[in-house]
Amino acid sequence: MTGTTHLRGRRGALWLxxxxxxxxxxxVTFFGLLLVTFLIGRIVPVDPVLAVVGDRAPKSVYDRVYIELGLDKPLWEQFWMYLQKVFTGDFGISFLSKRPIVDDIARVFPATLELATVGIIIGTVVGVPAGIWAAVRQGKWPDQLVRVLGLVGYSAPIFWLGLLGLLVFYAKLHWVAGPGRIDIAYEYAFTPKTGLILWDTAMQGQWGAFANAFSHIILPASLLGYFSMAYISRMTRSFMLAELAQEYVTTARVKGVPEWRIVWVHALRNAAVPLVTVIALSYAGLLEGSVLTETVFAWPGLGQYLTNSLQNADMNAVLGGTLVIGAIFVGLNLLSDLLYNVLDPRVRRRA
Amino acid sequence: MSLLSVENLRVTYPTRQGPAEVVRGVSFTLGRERLGIVGESGSGKSQTGRAILGLTPKPGVATADRLEFDGIDLRQADARQWRSLRGRRMSMVMQDPKFSLNPVMPVGKQLMETLRTHGTPRSEAKKRALEMLEAVQIRDPERVFRAYPHELSGGMGQRAMIAMMLVSAPDLLIADEPTSALDVTIQIEVLRILDKLVAERGMGLIFISHDLRLVSSFCDRVLVMYAGQVVEELRAADLHNARHPYTQGLLNCLPKIDGDQRPLPTLNRDEAWTK
Structure with missing residues (x-):
């Protein structure tokens, strides 16, 4: 008994x-991220004072704001102030909307989150089986088909596909709703809580509004899904080809294990380990807010917000948005590391 | 009636320079005995073993005038028939447990899979898997059952592999260099276990190795392969009476513990052997 408790204690220490x-x-990653965003904010040729006071302000007003913003202090002190503010959740005020950046991002981010999540689900659900199919039928027509579709998805400009999609499925066929997240008619049919319209409407049982929102999201999400599917299917194919050439696959065949089980249980379970990272990074890429898709579909998300802020020299908004994107990358990397632990026993037991 | 009969087995791989034949007309019969196949790497011994199980890797093609296992014509077997034979009536132990065991599946689950594939209920499969682990002299079967392959030493892994291949009591076992990846001290142990189980269960064994001395001490009969052909077949006890110059050459090259040979003998290859 003492032996096992001793072991458990040691394992606990390892976990700690x-x-x-x-x-x-x-x-450390966040510190680096903050430093870089701060320095970018100082390097870009945008005068933060002018952004606040406008270019017709008298010299006295300009000087007062200059001191208010702390621009007269040395750079490291400015960084220190910036750090303190960030830690209290204060990213400053948007010059454009005159509201705290945090509120702005809380408003636009759910739109991007919803779009990216539906997109990555489509990309994974289609991309992984397509990649497996291509690997199993290597060199035959399914393989060629998946590779060509992937290549097109990877190389065709996404805004062009978006416009084409709108033209065909919205304007001509009327299969889906057009730009925006939801029709005006449904906008007040539910109370926004999370900002994820699909979630909110479903939770409140507003199925009419849900169907409308779904009809709005499905086209841009499919587009993002196709884009990420192109990458995911390619990677799945090559991971699966590598796994199917391993000796343990021969072992399974020697045991008389049926081919579907060899592919979906033995090989896929091994290929899933690196695949998790690929999917997580694709997801992070979509969460950045794809500017082009959001512009084409008038989707009020992070990408559109950031572009708009950048064009109007709203540096606080840009820095805040950059931080959020950085945090998403760090978070998803952590998540995929954790999943690595779950999926691969060799990583799990290593301290 | 013999357990396995092979006549004029040929394995061919297409290459850019035209088809390359790696097994060129191998014939032999096997009863419930231990048959050794020796040869250097590239001599076609492993390809012969895989062709018997119908596992010639693509794009290779195996053909034979006769390939019969216990009265079943394997040349006519479809995928389904192969699956019902493999793992249940014939199986194969491979070289290195580091690669031949699935790294993300616990050993016990892989063991049970052999039985579950052929319809054994879960609880019985578990019981038999644990018994089999004990039969390969694993001291703590419960622990090994739960362990992942990377948590086992090479010797333990290979014993688990042997257990996995024998758990369904097959009639034919092909052991493809089963001890080459192990430490010399563990090799003997694993061989003894294999020998004991094969003898107890009265199955046919094809033991593929490049180690002439090991094969001759372990098997009843030996096939010597060179460049895809069987150049000599003899009883293991008669190895010193080998006729073929290749076998004689190999035997001459074995180091002797007494006697100082200078210069060390080498093998002089003759083009005629490959004809």
């Missing part, structure tokens, strides 16, 4: 050490 290292890594 692992956790501490994780926290440290995240902290």
């Amino acid at each position: 050490g692992k956790f501490a290292r994780l926290v440290l890594t995240v902290a």
